[in-house]
Amino acid sequence: MDTLRPQFWTLPLTALTRAEWEALCDGCGQCCLHKLEDDDTGEILPTNVACKLLDTGTAQCKDYRNRKAYVPDCLRLTMRNVADQHWLPRTCAYRLRAEGDPLxxxxxxxxxxxxTVREAGISVIGRVICETEAGPLEHHLVDWPDAGDQQAFGDWEA
Structure with a gap:
């Protein structure tokens, strides 16, 4: 079993072990939400619609190990592809570290x-709906806040 080194999250991503890479995830669940792309601008538009495997009460995948079998287009983030995933929220630990920023x-x-991820208003817990219940994604566009935008969620719920 891999042990996590002290303050491993300050190391370059290429220096992390697999266990450290997995431990870097803050568990917010935002990466498991459907997104739309504006045909005219290319802008990525977030929704509050969760993948059918996301447990909306915990923001954890119900079958992380086998998720690709149930959701073939689920993207596995890696050290090699994370820098190219511009749709990741600015608060994502993988994105932050890939850009050289601290957690x-x-x-x-x-x-x-x-x-604290929930207290900061970053977690999707209690704020999303499962794709099997949502209907058209266009009806579920939202403006997800960043860490400094805690008030943006306010009273908003799915």
Whole structure:
């Protein structure tokens, strides 16, 4: 079993072990939401519609290991492809580290608590609907906040 090195999250992504790479995820669930692309501008438009495998109460994949069998177009983030995934939220730990930025204070590796991602308003828990219940994605466009935008969620819920 891999052990996690102290402050491994400060290392370049290429220096991480597989276990460290997996532990870098803050568990927000935003990467498991459907997105639309504006045909005219190419802009990625986020929705509050979750993949059928995302547990909307925990923001965790219900079958992470076998997800590609159920969702063939599920993208596996790797050290090689993460820098090309511009649709990842600006708060994503993988994106932050790929761009050389530090993790935010609410990330569990910094705060010591898995709850701080939710307290900061970054987690999708309680704010999304499953794709099997949603209907047309166009009816579910949202403006997901970044860490400093905690008030943007306000009273908004799925």
């Amino acid at each position: 935010p204070s609410w990330h569990y590796l910094i705060s010591g608590s898995r709850e």
